[in-house]
Amino acid sequence: MPDLHKDAPASPTGPGRAETGPPPEAIRAVPVRHYGRWAGAVVVLVLLGLLVWAFVNADIHWDVVGDQLTYHTIVEGAGKTLWISVLSMLLGVVLGLVLAVMRLSRNPVLTSVSWAYIWFFRGTPVLVQLFLWYYLSFVFDTVNLGFYKDEMNDVMTPFLAALLGLGLNEAAYMAEIARAGILSVDPGQTEAAHALGMSGAKTMRRIVLPQAMRVIIPPTGNEFVNMLKTSSLAYAIQFEELFRAGETISSRNLAVMEMLMVVSVWYLALTTLFSIAQFYLERRFARGSHRQLPPTPLQRLRSHLGSFRTPSRVGKVTI
Incomplete structure (x- = not known):
């Protein structure tokens, strides 16, 4: 029987049929021009330049600012500011965690006292x-603890008053931050831990708090930066911190604005240092919840520099 399909033409839509016609043109990516962004950037730079120019030409003795930056009284004041801030923050964090656990307790007395x-x-x-x-x-002339007795004026020094005032106040805010972090953990984690026979304290220490730290760390870092600045209020109770050191020097040399500039530079340096430390601490605790860690400042800088490059040919589209 003859093959009827032997000399039949191939189907134009068959699998073995090669398509004919001109190849598709290459697509060239044309970036969108954001003229508004550049105009806004120019306006901001002009205003910033005018502000800098105004301060440069103001009646400020910048040589005095440079000389006083490393003056021993200022350096000692900065050290005391850092020291009282660290101790107050430690007191606030520890007491805040205790208050948060008390606030979440089923005991009405503990909850009421914490509230x-x-x-x-x-x-x-x-x-x-x-x-x-x-x-x-x-109110109290003496301190009598049974094993220790002394005059209150000798006990309540400016340092101790600043530590208690700043630390106990911070504990109230840290309690709410810690409570929010604890509540952010899935209750199933606690139930699973109890099913394995873990006690409530052990569950809180090993299961809940490590997961809650991802939520607690960012606001805690902000609170510490705020503590560095709030510690300046301790000058009112005669504690020789950074701001009081600047005020003492300005009362002698009458360089009020210059000393305020010196104090501001030191506060900016301290807050910048701990802001960087906070970023890397947050990045470390984000490892368990993010597939890709947040970019470091150097990586962000590289990406911003790379965004100025104009993309050219992307490639050909195959049909």
Whole structure:
């Protein structure tokens, strides 16, 4: 029987049929021109330049600023500011965690005491609390603990009053931050830990708190940066921190604005240093929740520099 399909033409749509016609043109990516962004950037740069120019030509003795930056009184004041901030923050974090656990307790007494503490210390200004501790000798003449007895004026030094005023106030805010972090952990984690026979304290220490740190760390870092600045209020109770050191020097040389510039530079240096440390600490705790870690400042700089490059040919589209 003859093959009827032997000499039949191939189907134009068959699998073995090669397509004919001109090849598709290459696509060239044309970046969108954001003229508004560049105009806004120019306006911001002009305003920033005018501000810098105004301060450069202002009646400020910048040589005095440079000389006083490393003056021993200023350096000592910066050290005391850092020291009181670290100790107050440690006190606030530890006590805040305890208050947060008390607030989440089923015991009504613990919950009520924690709520009352947070209500009082968040509801009164820090400066008022500093004076309350500093003038505690008006209420109690002596401190009598049984094994220790002394005059209140000798015990309640400016350093101790600043530590208690700043640390106890910070504990109220840290309690709410820690409570929010604990509540962010899935309750199933606690139930699974209890099913394995872990106690409540062990579950909190090994299961809940490590996961809650991802939520607690960012606001805690912000609180510490705020603590560095809030510590300047301790100058009112005669504590020789950075701001009081600048005020003391300016009262002698009458360089008020110059000393304020010196103090500002030191505060900016301290806050910048701990902001960088906060970033890398957050990046470390983000390893378990992010597939890709946040870019470092150097990586961000490289990406911004790379964005100025104009993309050319992308490639050909195959059909």
